[in-house]
Amino acid sequence: MxxxxxxxxxxLLFRLLLTSVVIAVxxxxxxxxxxxxxxxxxxxxxxxxxxxxxxxxLRRLSGFAATHPRWDGVQGIVTELSRTTxxxxxxxxxSGVVIADSASRGVRPSTQASxxxxxxxxxxxxxxxxxxxxxxxxxxxPYLLSDADRAHLRGLADKRLAxxxxxxxxxxxxxxxxxxxxxxxxxxxxxxxxxxxLNTPTHSEQTALDELNGLFQSCLGRHDAFLSLPGSERDSxxxxxxxxxxxxxxxxxxxxxxxxxQLGAYVAPVAELYLGDVSRSDPRFDLSTANKIKVIGVTGxxxxxxxxxxxxxxxxxxxxxxxxxxxxxxxxDQHIRVxxxxxxxxxxxxxxxxxxxxxxxxxxxxxxxxxxxIAHELRTPLTNIRGWLEVTRDGIVEPDPExxxxxxxxxxxxxxxxxxxxxxxxxxxGTLKLHRELLxxxxxxxxxxxxxxxxxxxxxxxxxxxAADGVQMEADPVxxxxxxxxxxxxxxxHTSAGGTITLTxxxxxxxxxxxxxxxxxxxxxxxxxxxxxxxxxAEKSRSRRTGGSGLGLAIVRHxxxxxxxxVTATSDPGVExxxxxxxxxxxxxxxxxx
Numbered sequence: 001m002x003x004x005x006x007x008x009x010x011x012l013l014f015r016l017l018l019t020s021v022v023i024a025v026x027x028x029x030x031x032x033x034x035x036x037x038x039x040x041x042x043x044x045x046x047x048x049x050x051x052x053x054x055x056x057x058l059r060r061l062s063g064f065a066a067t068h069p070r071w072d073g074v075q076g077i078v079t080e081l082s083r084t085t086x087x088x089x090x091x092x093x094x095s096g097v098v099i100a101d102s103a104s105r106g107v108r109p110s111t112q113a114s115x116x117x118x119x120x121x122x123x124x125x126x127x128x129x130x131x132x133x134x135x136x137x138x139x140x141x142p143y144l145l146s147d148a149d150r151a152h153l154r155g156l157a158d159k160r161l162a163x164x165x166x167x168x169x170x171x172x173x174x175x176x177x178x179x180x181x182x183x184x185x186x187x188x189x190x191x192x193x194x195x196x197x198l199n200t201p202t203h204s205e206q207t208a209l210d211e212l213n214g215l216f217q218s219c220l221g222r223h224d225a226f227l228s229l230p231g232s233e234r235d236s237x238x239x240x241x242x243x244x245x246x247x248x249x250x251x252x253x254x255x256x257x258x259x260x261x262q263l264g265a266y267v268a269p270v271a272e273l274y275l276g277d278v279s280r281s282d283p284r285f286d287l288s289t290a291n292k293i294k295v296i297g298v299t300g301x302x303x304x305x306x307x308x309x310x311x312x313x314x315x316x317x318x319x320x321x322x323x324x325x326x327x328x329x330x331x332x333d334q335h336i337r338v339x340x341x342x343x344x345x346x347x348x349x350x351x352x353x354x355x356x357x358x359x360x361x362x363x364x365x366x367x368x369x370x371x372x373x374i375a376h377e378l379r380t381p382l383t384n385i386r387g388w389l390e391v392t393r394d395g396i397v398e399p400d401p402e403x404x405x406x407x408x409x410x411x412x413x414x415x416x417x418x419x420x421x422x423x424x425x426x427x428x429x430g431t432l433k434l435h436r437e438l439l440x441x442x443x444x445x446x447x448x449x450x451x452x453x454x455x456x457x458x459x460x461x462x463x464x465x466x467a468a469d470g471v472q473m474e475a476d477p478v479x480x481x482x483x484x485x486x487x488x489x490x491x492x493x494h495t496s497a498g499g500t501i502t503l504t505x506x507x508x509x510x511x512x513x514x515x516x517x518x519x520x521x522x523x524x525x526x527x528x529x530x531x532x533x534x535x536x537x538a539e540k541s542r543s544r545r546t547g548g549s550g551l552g553l554a555i556v557r558h559x560x561x562x563x564x565x566x567v568t569a570t571s572d573p574g575v576e577x578x579x580x581x582x583x584x585x586x587x588x589x590x591x592x593x594x
Contacts, residue, residue, distance in 0.1 A: 119138070
């Protein structure tokens with residue numbers, strides 16, 4: 001059985017590859033999506049965390065600079081910030097001299113400063129409480145109150161709070177960086193509680209304000225309109241507590257400049273801040289709990305999808321194989337067929353199994369028929385021999401030469417059947433030995449014609465032979481004569497008087513052709529497929545009238561196959577029958593040696 005070509009889209013290989021590709025694509029897509037989602041979230045979180053840490057570092061150092069005229073003692077703060085944030089922190093002057101560094105080495109962690117630490121010029125949005133002029137509120141300079149002034153103001157604040165609470169109002173105290181106390185919380189302070197003492201500048205504050213006004217006035221120069229303002233309004237303005245659109249930009253700039261000039265002596269010099277990478281020696285990408293859960297969930301989903309797809313494909317592939325395995329394990333006498341449900345390799349395997357089962361069934365039938373045929377072939381001559389021997393033993397018949405000749409003929413028939421069976425058994429077992437020689441086809445046909453010439457002449461049949469010049473073959477001379485002799489004997493039995501049997505030999509590019517052509521009764525078309533079966537006869541009655549054991553053509557086929565050739569038969573009933581042997585041509589080396 002020749003299996004047809006499996007279409008690519010139906011082949012088992014294609015489906016397995018497609019399943020692998022689908023699983024791989026799903027895995028890659030899910031992994032890529034998960035990596036992008038997790039990395040984006042992690043980077044966003046890390047960026048926000050780092051930005052928050054950087055802002056806190058800048059705020060802490062700016063606060064130190066706002067409350068110290070020099071950077072002495074800042075190393076402890078730098079070390080602490082580096083330990084809590086995991087950042088490399090280096091603080092230098094604008095000329096590059098290192099002020100403090102969290103690392104022992106003096107090399108800066110980057111080539112460009114991350115920020116400028118200047119409490120007089122801070123970012124309004126990153127420093128809570130910073131004034132619009134960009135001055136750190138912790139830079140109070142000469143406005144810092146003494147302990148005595150603070151105690152005095154606390155007494156005034158307590159008095160005001162007590163007044164508010166006596167009237168059922170709520171309030172609280174808040175201390176500014178300079179130490180001044182403010183009462184907050186009340187929507188409006190009653191007139192009997194607002195004595196004005198709490199908001200009155202102390203002696204040190206008034207001295208600082210006078211100094212600030214002097215700096216402010218020197219900046220304004222010819223702005224006479226502004227100088228005509230009452231002193232209290234000027235004080236509020238220059239402190240940055242009041243900004244009015246009726247004053248021009250130069251007035252606001254002069255107020256900021258005056259405050260910076262006044263505070264410059266009380267704050268640390270401008271410094272450059274350098275921030276490096278995380279200082280851990282083994283940086284690791286640590287996923288959050290939510291990301292870990294997401295990774296585990298997606299991994300489980302991919303695994304479940306893989307198992308599901310693989311299971312579906314595996315079940316479809318294994319089901320017909322299990323059916324085949326179950327059918328193969330059935331008892332030998334049960335010739336089971338399996339359904340062919342697919343048109344792929346598995347389906348073709350099922351079809352091949354069914355064909356094999358049918359062939360085995362036919363072989364079993366042939367085996368049973370052969371046993372019966374062998375018994376029949378041996379029973380007839382043995383019965384004849386036994387019968388004549390018994391009547392001879394009983395004295396009924398005298399053992400004359402004619403009887404002895406009959407018994408001898410029956411014995412020869414038995415010997416011929418046994419020899420034929422022995423030849424077939426050797427061919428089936430692969431133990432049939434051939435002694436090849438280089439033979440002339442013409443000489444072979446001449447020898448066979450001479451051997452059967454007497455029988456052909458007695459039957460009134462013309463036995464002719466002809467061979468092309470130079471036709472040679474490599475064959476066992478005994479077996480090749482047996483092959484052609486069996487075909488001639490078969491032709492003699494089926495050819496009537498006046499008929500003709502012709503032996504011919506020729507060759508093609510690859511084969512030597514030997515033909516046996518007769519003008520006998522021929523073979524019916526429905527019988528042609530069975531003529532090489534063992535013990536097969538066209539006569540259904542199995543009569544021996546025409547002779548033969550039914551093994552001759554079976555032996556011909558096996559011997560020709562042993563020589564590496566084939567035998568074919570064609571017949572036109574009532575006209576002619578032709579048997580053709582196709583034998584391989586001799587090898588060039590053997591021909592040269594011959």
